[in-house]
Amino acid sequence: xxxxxxxxxxxxxxxxxxxxxxxxxxxxxxxxxxxxxxxxxxxxxxxxxxxxxxxxxxxxxxxxxxxxxxxxxxxxxxxxxxxxxxxxxxxxxxxxxxxxxxxxxxxxxxxxxxxxxxxxxxxxxxxxxxxxxxxxxxxxxxxxxxxxxxxxxxxxxxxxxxxxxxxxxxxxxxxxxxxxxxxxxxxxxxxxxxxxxxxxxxxxxxxxxxxxxxxxxxxxxxxxxxxxxxxxxxxxxxxxxxxxxxxxxxxxxxxxxxxxxxxxxxxxxxxxxxxxxxxxxxxxxxxxxxxxxxxxxxxxxxxxxxxxxxxxxxxxxxxxxxxxxxxxxxxxxxxxxxxxxxxxxxxxxxxxxxxxxxxxxxxxxxxxxxxxxxxxxxxxxxxxxxxxxxxxxxxxxxxxxxxxxxxxxxxxxxxxxxxxxxxxxxxxxxxxxxxxxxxxxxxxxxxxxxx
Numbered sequence: 001x002x003x004x005x006x007x008x009x010x011x012x013x014x015x016x017x018x019x020x021x022x023x024x025x026x027x028x029x030x031x032x033x034x035x036x037x038x039x040x041x042x043x044x045x046x047x048x049x050x051x052x053x054x055x056x057x058x059x060x061x062x063x064x065x066x067x068x069x070x071x072x073x074x075x076x077x078x079x080x081x082x083x084x085x086x087x088x089x090x091x092x093x094x095x096x097x098x099x100x101x102x103x104x105x106x107x108x109x110x111x112x113x114x115x116x117x118x119x120x121x122x123x124x125x126x127x128x129x130x131x132x133x134x135x136x137x138x139x140x141x142x143x144x145x146x147x148x149x150x151x152x153x154x155x156x157x158x159x160x161x162x163x164x165x166x167x168x169x170x171x172x173x174x175x176x177x178x179x180x181x182x183x184x185x186x187x188x189x190x191x192x193x194x195x196x197x198x199x200x201x202x203x204x205x206x207x208x209x210x211x212x213x214x215x216x217x218x219x220x221x222x223x224x225x226x227x228x229x230x231x232x233x234x235x236x237x238x239x240x241x242x243x244x245x246x247x248x249x250x251x252x253x254x255x256x257x258x259x260x261x262x263x264x265x266x267x268x269x270x271x272x273x274x275x276x277x278x279x280x281x282x283x284x285x286x287x288x289x290x291x292x293x294x295x296x297x298x299x300x301x302x303x304x305x306x307x308x309x310x311x312x313x314x315x316x317x318x319x320x321x322x323x324x325x326x327x328x329x330x331x332x333x334x335x336x337x338x339x340x341x342x343x344x345x346x347x348x349x350x351x352x353x354x355x356x357x358x359x360x361x362x363x364x365x366x367x368x369x370x371x372x373x374x375x376x377x378x379x380x381x382x383x384x385x386x387x388x389x390x391x392x393x394x395x396x397x398x399x400x401x402x403x404x405x406x407x408x409x410x411x412x413x414x415x416x417x418x419x420x421x422x423x424x425x426x427x428x429x430x431x432x433x434x435x436x437x438x439x440x441x442x443x444x445x446x447x448x449x450x451x
Contacts, residue, residue: 002192002202005227007214009389011424013159013348014364015306017327019264019273021166032075032281033083033092034060038320039071039130041139041447044090052079057104057257059127060093066142072127074259074279076102092317095281103256111177111252116185123248126257131244131320135222135231137447138418138440147186147238149229152179154201154242155193155212155219158305158423162264162323164242165198166275172200174249180206181248182240191224214389222421226390231416241321263318265291267306267327268366269299284316284325292327300369302326307423308436331368350428375432378402384425384435392417394425398435401442406449409442418443 036044045064048054054077059070075097083092106126111119123129124143134141141147154164168175182188183206192201194213202209210228212218221239231237240248243261250258259280266273271293278287284301292299302309304322318325344354348365384394392413400408419436426435 002209002211004194004211004213007212007218007223007389009386010215010217011350011387011428012157012215013306013427014362015159015268015328016364016366017267017270017273018160019162019266019275019324021163022274023262024265024272024274024276026276026278026282026286028097028279029283029286030077030097031094031283032073032077032097032279033094033283033317034071034074034281035092035317035319036061036071036090039140040133041137042069042071042130044071046082046090046093048079048082048093050079050081053077054079054095055102055104057106057126060095061090063130063140063142066144068124068143069130069140070124070127071130072257072259074257074281103258106251106255106257108255109252111181111184114181114184119181119184122251126251128244128247128251128257131241131247133239135225135237135239135418136415137443138222138420139443139447141236141238145236145238147236150182150186150188150238150240151191151221151224151229152182152188152207152240152242152245153191153219153221153224154196155191156323157193157216157219158307159216160264160266160324160326161219161305162262162266162275164323165196165201167243167262167323168198168200168246171246171249172198174246174253175242176200176205177249177252178245178247179204179249181252182238182245183207186238189224189228191219191221193219217387217421217424218389220418220421222416222418223389226392226416230391233410233415235415241323243323261323263287263322264324265327266324267302269293269327269329278318280318280320282318284312284318285314287318287325288314288327298330298333300328300330302328306367307427308420329366329368331370334368334370371432373432375434378431378433381430383428383430384422387424387428388421390417390421394422397442398422398433398438401438401445404445406446409446414439414442414446 043064044061046061054073063069077095077097081094188207190207303312303319397412419439422435
């Protein structure tokens with residue numbers, strides 16, 4: 001029987017536009033782009049040039065600091081552009097897909113007979129190793145790290161999050177194969193929710209299964225690490241998205257790179273929220289065309305979920321770690337009589353400033369992207385600790401990061417946090433601070449100091 005951890009801190013934000021358990025057919029337009037910014041901490045070095053012919057599984061760029069970590073093309077085709085920004089920063093490598101796909105053959109393998117070193121080598125060779133993240137620093141890991149544990153969270157509980165059990169259906173063997181492969185490297189901890197019932201999750205082999213019961217962010221992998229295997233200075237744990245586990249399983253079972261993932265198109269502005277099968281890097285116009293109400297005007301398109309995703313547009317590309325594409329109102333043209341002071345029932349609030357709390361906790365809301373206020377002095381009110389179910393002093397950690405006090409940051413547990421652990425705190429913060437950005441800067445500062 002799985003261990004059960006009951007969490008009380010957190011906040012469930014119920015929004016309109018959850019994806020129905022139906023799939024739409026999305027026809028590719030042949031445009032794909034793999035973006036280095038999807039892999040935090042990677043310094044990309046492009047290894048192809050415009051006009052090169054690549055197969056699915058060929059490397060498009062590598063991690064300059066760790067050249068064995070490659071990032072594979074999701075499709076076969078012709079490299080159409082290396083997109084660069086300021087100071088020639090690599091923003092993406094575009095590929096025009098062939099009508100008939102070709103794959104690099106990495107060979108089928110029986111993971112039960114492989115050693116940890118062989119599993120690692122296979123992932124490196126196929127260009128999938130970069131999909132593994134690590135704590136500390138919350139960055140894409142590298143081949144020099146030796147983890148004390150591998151964490152996989154199958155519980156997605158952020159607002160409008162995609163249902164992993166729905167994605168998993170029909171891919172149970174691939175998921176189990178990926179778990180077994182990772183278990184060859186280090187002990188695997190699999191986190192699931194109390195309502196999840198898929199046998200491959202509840203009774204997963206080669207993993208320690210733990211049920212996390214509580215409000216969001218119970219599904220955050222950082223919360224799981226904090227409760228099961230805290231990270232101390234000098235230690236490393238790997239964290240792997242469950243979809244990446246399926247990709248790893250496909251690699252060993254089929255001998256090729258297949259970056260297909262099931263994505264939820266959701267949000268109040270979506271005409272018919274549902275799921276679609278897409279490839280990492282696929283142009284979002286193939287998913288969003290004719291799917292947004294009011295022709296997409298005044299809409300915020302988010303590559304990911306509303307708490308941690310990145311703003312994009314209809315010509316953007318599906319992120320390497322995105323399980324949702326969310327569309328909400330921008331709110332730029334909102335005109336409210338007497339502003340925030342107007343009593344209202346239709347807007348969400350964590351306090352009782354609005355009367356919506358009288359309608360109970362089951363009501364769903366359709367928010368917009370407005371911040372509704374500017375940054376102000378940080379108020380030590382305990383707001384953060386109400387929504388972060390981790391054994392850290394969140395407000396003091398933020399102050400230590402802002403002060404650049406590395407010793408204090410270490411004492412307050414920065415090694416086991418990631419920016420997403422502060423997403424809810426950022427949402428409820430009355431000071432309107434960009435907490436995820438602050439935590440990211442603190443982690444980068446610490447990483448640079450320790451290199």
